[in-house]
Amino acid sequence: MWILVGLLLVRTLHATQNKSLASNPKCQSLTDCPTGYSNCSKVHGINGNRCIRNVTQLCTGGVPNLPFRPCTRMRDCTDALQTYQGWCDYETKLCCGLPADSEDPMTCPDRLTPLYGQEKCTEVEKGMVYSGNSKQKGGLCYKGYSCPPKITNVHDMAFGSMTFRTNVDCLLDRPVGEKYSFMFCHNETGNLWVIGQLNVNGDEVRKHWTQCQLNEDCGKGFVCVKEDLCRYRCYEDPTEVIDYDSIILQVLAMFLLPLIFLASVIFLTVKYLD
Structure with missing residues (x-):
């Protein structure tokens, strides 16, 4: 919907x-x-x-x-x-x-994401390069715009903790470009996402050693992430929201229903014997 x-x-x-x-x-x-x-x-x-x-x-x-x-x-x-x-x-x-x-280059600090194609941050302090609040959790506010929490320097590359959606479009039937390290093409939004240390549920992102070119190579619930050194590997989709309350209720139901059934049988048996 x-x-x-x-x-x-x-x-x-x-x-x-x-x-x-x-x-x-x-x-x-x-x-x-x-x-x-x-x-x-x-x-x-x-x-x-x-x-x-x-x-x-x-x-x-x-x-x-x-x-x-x-x-x-x-x-x-x-x-x-x-x-x-x-x-x-x-x-x-x-x-x-x-x-x-x-x-x-008019890009975010990752030197890839077009700065003016991203959403604006709120509460930006005038004259401050890094200030403001991003609507996306974990977003990096740079020059008033919400950028991926990934900064490319000459000597190293630092990643934020949260997975982040960019407004850079991608094609699901084509491998992610080699310059987009640790990014993947989202199956539903058609945008490039930067994979972080944590998924949208706050859990650690888990990767698998399976190599891939496209998301479909990884199967349902997984995405093909362009790692460094031109490697592509399957990761669990970090954008899938898990309803933990629903899972807990299902687990409780699995244990409680047999107990309720057993209690009912015992009650009826005792009543019949009386």
């Missing part, structure tokens, strides 16, 4: 962004645009060019892909997902990428 709701929400957001850009004045060139507009460009999914006030303001960071393309997630921006270098801006819902002369 929740997956269906999510899909409906995605379509609504996509339609809203298209409608917003479609309301801009039509143009053939910049001279057709009213005062205050600085660009006349093609917008993906909309007939005819539209006047744009400020191209750089269409992306929180970086510049918009041309033609302008509304999106709800990264896969909306390209047909070549595995080689795409841009992102779907989480705020503006437009496909964006790095300027040609940019020296800033």
Whole structure:
């Protein structure tokens, strides 16, 4: 049910962004645009060019892909997902990428996850690079955005304790790219997740020695994680929520029902003998 709701929400957001850009004045060139507009460009999914006030303001960071393309997630921006270098801006819902002369990779500290494609953190202190609260448990707030708890340094790589979902899209029928160490493609969300020391239930993540290329190689309840040194191994899916209360009730029922049955038999036997 929740997956269906999510899909409906995605379509609504996509339609809203298209409608917003479609309301801009039509143009053939910049001279057709009213005062205050600085660009006349093609917008993906909309007939005819539209006047744009400020191209750089269409992306929180970086510049918009041309033609302008509304999106709800990264896969909306390209047909070549595995080689795409841009992102779907989480705020503006437009496909964006790095300027040609940019020296800033505009990524999270893992040097992989596009910074402006991630959710914003709350209670961020102005001027502080690492501050704020991430909506995802264990998330690392960097420059106001929720990033994977994984920091790549020159000499080592440190991981957080919790498994973390990124907004980087992936393909279930393709192996996770070699640069995405200790990440896997989620079967339901289609996003790359960073595997942590603990799963979503707070239990230690367990791995198996079975080698793999895809999740389907591991079987139900497992995911194929891209480890370092180009190794892929099966891990128990760290995103599966376990209802411990339900398990305890089932275990108790297994023991109590036979006892209740036995007590009933004894009671009826004694009553019959009397």
